[in-house]
Amino acid sequence: KAGVTQTPRYLIKTRGQQVTLSCSPISGHRSVSWYQQTPGQGLQFLFEYFSETQRNKGNFPGRFSGRQFSNSRSEMNVSTLELGDSALYLCASSLWDTNTEAFFGQGTRLTVV
Amino acid sequence: QKEVEQNSGPLSVPEGAIASLNCTYSDRGSQSFFWYRQYSGKSPELIMFIYSNGDKEDGRFTAQLNKASQYVSLLIRDSQPSDSATYLCAPSNDYKLSFGAGTTVTVRA
Numbered sequence: 001k002a003g004v005t006q007t008p009r010y011l012i013k014t015r016g017q018q019v020t021l022s023c024s025p026i027s028g029h030r031s032v033s034w035y036q037q038t039p040g041q042g043l044q045f046l047f048e049y050f051s052e053t054q055r056n057k058g059n060f061p062g063r064f065s066g067r068q069f070s071n072s073r074s075e076m077n078v079s080t081l082e083l084g085d086s087a088l089y090l091c092a093s094s095l096w097d098t099n100t101e102a103f104f105g106q107g108t109r110l111t112v113v
Numbered sequence: 114q115k116e117v118e119q120n121s122g123p124l125s126v127p128e129g130a131i132a133s134l135n136c137t138y139s140d141r142g143s144q145s146f147f148w149y150r151q152y153s154g155k156s157p158e159l160i161m162f163i164y165s166n167g168d169k170e171d172g173r174f175t176a177q178l179n180k181a182s183q184y185v186s187l188l189i190r191d192s193q194p195s196d197s198a199t200y201l202c203a204p205s206n207d208y209k210l211s212f213g214a215g216t217t218v219t220v221r222a
Contacts, residue, residue: 043212
């Protein structure tokens with residue numbers, strides 16, 4: 001069974017640009033959530049989608065957005081990139097009824113220069 | 114007060130010993146509790162999750178949950194060098210995981 005797939009694995013962008021990251025969940029999983037990991041802040045929740053609906057959103061500026069497609073694949077977008085957006089972006093998939101496991105992808109390492 | 118607090122590391126244990134990791138959380142609405150292991154430069158790997166009070170065992174790992182005390186722990190028995198990693202505690206509520214800062218464990222041969 002394939003795991004959570006995130007593309008691309010690495011990205012280098014310039015300040016002010018925008019970026020789109022992709023996540024394909026485990027087959028049959030309908031929930032996709034996104035997290036940002038930095039050395040200073042640790043793992044922080046960005047947002048969660050289930051059946052194309054955002055059910056929860058973390059405390060990030062509006063430059064961070066996401067969406068989910070009917071096949072459960074998800075994308076997140078960051079506009080007007082700042083140096084502080086450099087981080088590992090992780091996607092997790094789950095069935096997400098109550099009390100189900102959440103599995104992470106390999107992540108996308110974004111560097112903003 | 115942080116949402117999720119884990120015992121500060123690093124925690125150094127000899128091979129074959131028990132590593133004990135602790136986690137307290139502030140959100141009483143938390144329903145499930147996850148333990149992830151993260152090797153340097155890698156993504157978090159799910160070790161266990163627990164949602165009922167008491168103990169849950171899986172191989173060398175035992176998770177313990179006490180919702181009244183808002184406390185969850187992870188025991189690693191017969192620690193191996195391959196267990197050297199950062200362990201992350203993550204309560205879940207409202208479709209999100211809230212992560213602690215992690216405890217780094219080093220198993221010395």
